[in-house]
Amino acid sequence: MKDADSLDSAEQRLIHGLLADVYERSGEARVRLAMRELAPPRPAFFWKVAAILTFAAGGIVLGSFFQSRLPEADGVIEKASREANDGKDRQYRATIVALKSPADERLASGTVHVRSQSFAVEFESVFGRGWLGTDGSTAWYIPRQGAAQQWPNHEPSRWIERQKLGGYVQFAALLRGIGQHYDLVTLGREDGHLRVRATRKLPLSGLPVSQLEVWVAAGTGVMKKLQYRVEPEIWHWEPWLVTVELAGETPHPPDFYSFETRLRERPPPRNP
């Protein structure tokens, strides 16, 4: 019986591990991290010279040394993903700008309210005004005027129709899965934030977003800013630049993200 149990467990573990491997991000970061640990220690005189130079240069050398020791982008994103899934309410200001000549055009702006897997976007755009969101199981669309709609969260085609932000609003899910499709690199530190760039992997040229940049608070791991470019598609000829910036962390009532709540709070239609 014991053997049978073990065998069963082994089969489960094997498939579990293989599925995890299929779905989890590339091992490139894993290998780089491991290889970095193997790097031979620098000779002691290097440190002496470095110390003298540091002293002589009034800290400039030391500063740049620490600057160069940036954390691995995967670790930064993993932490940001965990924080994005911490159940707290956060509000982000979002804008979508069409990059065109002679001047860029603001297409939409709004506030993205997020709590882990739930979000509600209050938008004002050339497509209309209203709310778009999900409470995690039901997705919904509530225009300022007109018929509101709701549907099960797992119907992606409905999302694509409605979600002009291109599926990049569920920050926790976005950050968790980003390494699968994008190569990550930490670019540097800016005002206490770590700036990470995600560049679309070559075989995935079909994805509409070729590059994303994420700014993550170095201490807390909270995503402060996200910016990405949506490549031209058949229904928009110019590339779009989407910018999302943290505006606050005001707690909302538990049912804030539900279809019923948002519908109830929709302002009455204006009289003609």
Place this chain on the structure above:
Amino acid sequence: MTKQELFEILIRENERMVWAFLRGAADPADAQDIFQQACLVAWSSLDRYDRSRPFGPWLRGIAARLLLKHFRQRRASLPLDEKAMEAVEARLDTFGRLPGETWDAKLDSLRECLSRVNEEGRRLVDLYYRDGLSCEDISRRLGHGIETVKKRLQRLRLDLYTCLSGKLAEAPS
């Protein structure tokens, strides 16, 4: 080519197989720690590596010992005992004999089995493995009990194993 560059090539060739093994027993954070430790131990004991044997199983053996040590140190219950671990290793070896130049090519067999899973099963796999949701999150989202979700996932893995074992049986020994 330096010794370290050669070592890196060997690690790159085998890291996904070792990762699949570690993830079968540990969460991503623990698997990452153990993977790194295994690379360090392998590097420091490279002189003892028998070059007539394949590198992958040797590295995985190191990872297996570290995995056991890790759970013992934490006094956590072992997710699988030594015998089960050997059984997983044996199956991974067989899996490694599937056609395909790279590990990813070998995983095509699993992808093919996945393509035969019904829509409900695929949704479950997507939520759990792709989106990283817990059984609790999935149960809330789908309106099923946690135990139901766990059992369905278990059943699904078993079905995938059955599908895969057909291919494994055909793999050259």
